């Protein structure tokens with residue numbers, strides 16, 4: 001009997017530990033974390049080392065990628081010249097804000113804005 005109760009007591013404690021673990025961490029959260037980590041890994045595998053280095057350096061001080069809207073950088077809120085934007089859209093230069101150096105996600109140009 002003692003052996004049985006010892007086993008049951010241990011089982012009970014383990015179940016409590018498991019429940020507390022699920023409350024604190026959450027099985028679903030763990031699965032999401034694993035899935036996200038895998039996805040991030042795949043994405044990073046498709047980016048050059050140079051860009052990753054830049055990206056990681058930018059991320060340490062805020063967003064690494066910002067949107068351009070109406071010729072304004074979403075990171076530093078300074079205007080990017082039409083010439084710079086056109087060079088970026090023609091992929092003659094990297095899509096990087098000349099002011100703050102963040103990756104600049106360019107908006108779709110209005111037809112009148114393209115020369």
Ligand SMILES: [Zn+2]
Nearest residue numbers: 073076097100
């Ligand atoms: Zn900027």
